[in-house]
Amino acid sequence: MRDDALSGGFTDAPVEAARAFRAALEAMARPGSLHEVAGAEAPAPLSTAAAVLLLTLCDGETPLYLAPGHDTQPVRDWIAFHVGAPLVGPGEAMFALGQWDALAPHDAYAIGTAEYPDRSVTLIVEMPELRAEGVRLTGPGIETEAHLALPETAAFQRNAARFPLGWDCYFTCADRLAALPRTTRTEAL
Amino acid sequence: MTAMQHDPAYNFAYLDEQTKRMIRRALLKALAIPGYQVPFASREMPMPYGWGTGGVQVTAACLTPEDRLKVIDQGADDTTNAVSIRKFFERTAGVATTEHTNEASVIQTRHRIPEAPLGAGQILVYQVPIPEPLRFLEPRETETRKMHALEEYGLMYVKLYEDIAHNGAISTAYAYPVKVEGRYVMDPSPIPKFDNPKLESGAIQLFGAGREQRIYAIPPYTQVVSLDFEDHPFEPSKADHDCDLCGCGTSYLDEVITDDAGGRMFVCSDTDFCAARQAEGHRGRLSGEDAA
Numbered sequence: 001m002r003d004d005a006l007s008g009g010f011t012d013a014p015v016e017a018a019r020a021f022r023a024a025l026e027a028m029a030r031p032g033s034l035h036e037v038a039g040a041e042a043p044a045p046l047s048t049a050a051a052v053l054l055l056t057l058c059d060g061e062t063p064l065y066l067a068p069g070h071d072t073q074p075v076r077d078w079i080a081f082h083v084g085a086p087l088v089g090p091g092e093a094m095f096a097l098g099q100w101d102a103l104a105p106h107d108a109y110a111i112g113t114a115e116y117p118d119r120s121v122t123l124i125v126e127m128p129e130l131r132a133e134g135v136r137l138t139g140p141g142i143e144t145e146a147h148l149a150l151p152e153t154a155a156f157q158r159n160a161a162r163f164p165l166g167w168d169c170y171f172t173c174a175d176r177l178a179a180l181p182r183t184t185r186t187e188a189l
Numbered sequence: 190m191t192a193m194q195h196d197p198a199y200n201f202a203y204l205d206e207q208t209k210r211m212i213r214r215a216l217l218k219a220l221a222i223p224g225y226q227v228p229f230a231s232r233e234m235p236m237p238y239g240w241g242t243g244g245v246q247v248t249a250a251c252l253t254p255e256d257r258l259k260v261i262d263q264g265a266d267d268t269t270n271a272v273s274i275r276k277f278f279e280r281t282a283g284v285a286t287t288e289h290t291n292e293a294s295v296i297q298t299r300h301r302i303p304e305a306p307l308g309a310g311q312i313l314v315y316q317v318p319i320p321e322p323l324r325f326l327e328p329r330e331t332e333t334r335k336m337h338a339l340e341e342y343g344l345m346y347v348k349l350y351e352d353i354a355h356n357g358a359i360s361t362a363y364a365y366p367v368k369v370e371g372r373y374v375m376d377p378s379p380i381p382k383f384d385n386p387k388l389e390s391g392a393i394q395l396f397g398a399g400r401e402q403r404i405y406a407i408p409p410y411t412q413v414v415s416l417d418f419e420d421h422p423f424e425p426s427k428a429d430h431d432c433d434l435c436g437c438g439t440s441y442l443d444e445v446i447t448d449d450a451g452g453r454m455f456v457c458s459d460t461d462f463c464a465a466r467q468a469e470g471h472r473g474r475l476s477g478e479d480a481a
Contacts (some may be wrong), residue, residue, distance in 0.1 A: 013206055014200055014201035014202070014206060015201055015253070015254055017206065017209070017210075018201065018202065018209075018251075018252060018254075019253050019255075021209075021213050021250070022251065022253070023219065023254050024203075025213075025216060025251065025312075025393070026214075026218070026393075028217050028220045028408075029220050029222060029393045029408045029409060030409060038369070040470050056210070056213065057210060057213060057214055057217075058210075060213070061206055061207075062214070070446065086278045088319075093393040096213075113336035113338075114339075115227060115334045115335065115338045116228075118215070118219075118222060118224050118225065118227045119227075120218070122217070122404075140223050140370055140407075140408040140409075140410065140411040141220075141408035141409055141410060141411065142410060143391070143409070143410045148267075150291060163222075163372070164222050164372060164373075168218070168221040176228075177475070180218065181221035181222075182221055182222070183221065183222075183223065183370065
């Protein structure tokens with residue numbers, strides 16, 4: 001964590017972004033699996049994993065929404081220098097970053113259209129902790145079942161019910177991330 | 190394993206970083222919506238369309254220096270297309286390469302799925318010529334897009350039914366359409382229908398169509414059903430022979446003409462699979478002879 005906007009990016013962007021993307025790809029392909037990433041340090045409250053995702057996936061072509069709590073001047077400065085993503089409201093965002101409650105209301109985001117379901121937001125949800133236990137996950141990418149501690153299940157069940165529309169989530173905590181695409185069925189135990 | 194160096198005249202894995210980010214975003218949405226074709230801004234690559242530019246862009250976006258890459262063309266590691274793509278990534282990404290399916294972490298393929306089962310830690314990248322399964326039935330993109338949106342796949346069933354009416358059986362032998370996770374009808378690229386059951390896999394499967402500018406994906410353990418009828422169930426088929434080099438009776442075979450007098454032989458299409466079996470001591474009808 002640092003308050004210096006000019007440092008904390010990738011030192012060898014092509015290779016570090018490639019490794020980070022493979023973690024992000026494996027996470028999205030195997031919902032609930034935990035992956036470690038490295039290479040970025042952004043101002044608090046951004047986690048390393050969230051900063052790595054921003055550096056790997058976002059640029060000047062991806063409108064970004066910062067939820068309250070993450071919408072601070074040091075974070076804005078760091079994103080302006082390293083990522084260059086235009087900051088927008090939740091409705092226009094391709095990516096949204098914040099804690100789960102701060103990202104509410106969760107139906108304010110783009111969920112794609114019937115003809116273009118890919119035109120939907122990817123939420124990057126900062127978590128106080130990331131554990132592979134709790135809510136039962138089933139669906140594509142999961143052989144039998146997986147488990148992930150989620151902030152709630154109702155919103156994810158509603159999101160899955162409108163497949164192929166919906167948003168997709170990354171969960172980040174310190175240097176670890178997991179993902180939950182719209183196809184995953186969630187069940188509180 | 191010590192990583193080789195890539196040619197410093199190129200960015201790692203050839204593509205620039207902004208292009209890779211664009212492809213990576215498309216890949217993630219493709220995994221989130223299995224079987225749906227995500228449009229992407231396909232680039233010109235230093236090879237002609239039809240030589241796997243879509244697959245090459247997907248591979249370039251996925252490769253890390255730690256990867257071990259295998260490239261096959263119709264199952265073979267030693268054909269022109271496979272050799273040139275393998276050399277391309279050896280030079281621009283400095284990655285290690287292999288011909289052994291079980292050693293590879295990324296496999297780019299043209300029109301085959303390897304015989305050996307794939308699993309965790311492996312990515313299969315397909316080169317796709319025409320990603321739209323409905324294209325030959327309805328040429329307008331605006332219409333096929335609506336048909337996918339409305340899940341209106343009646344036309345595809347009519348096509349398969351007409352096959353049965355004309356020929357007594359579904360005559361589609363390759364690029365046999367599948368339905369992914371009960372929602373999107375998808376073209377599995379021109380793999381033989383023999384390979385369709387292997388689309389349900391433990392590996393990540395990514396599809397890139399460069400000229401048509403589409404990316405789609407099948408996550409591991411995703412339901413993939415070949416379209417059929419109750420009274421005409423889907424049947425994966427192959428030439429009714431054993432491999433003449435390794436004797437395998439269950440692998441997909443290529444027919445090779447050996448002379449001008451009608452002589453021919455059948456050999457495994459998957460060269461690594463066949464070579465591994467021969468190394469284990471399996472022999473076929475023409476083993477030991479000069480079959481070439």
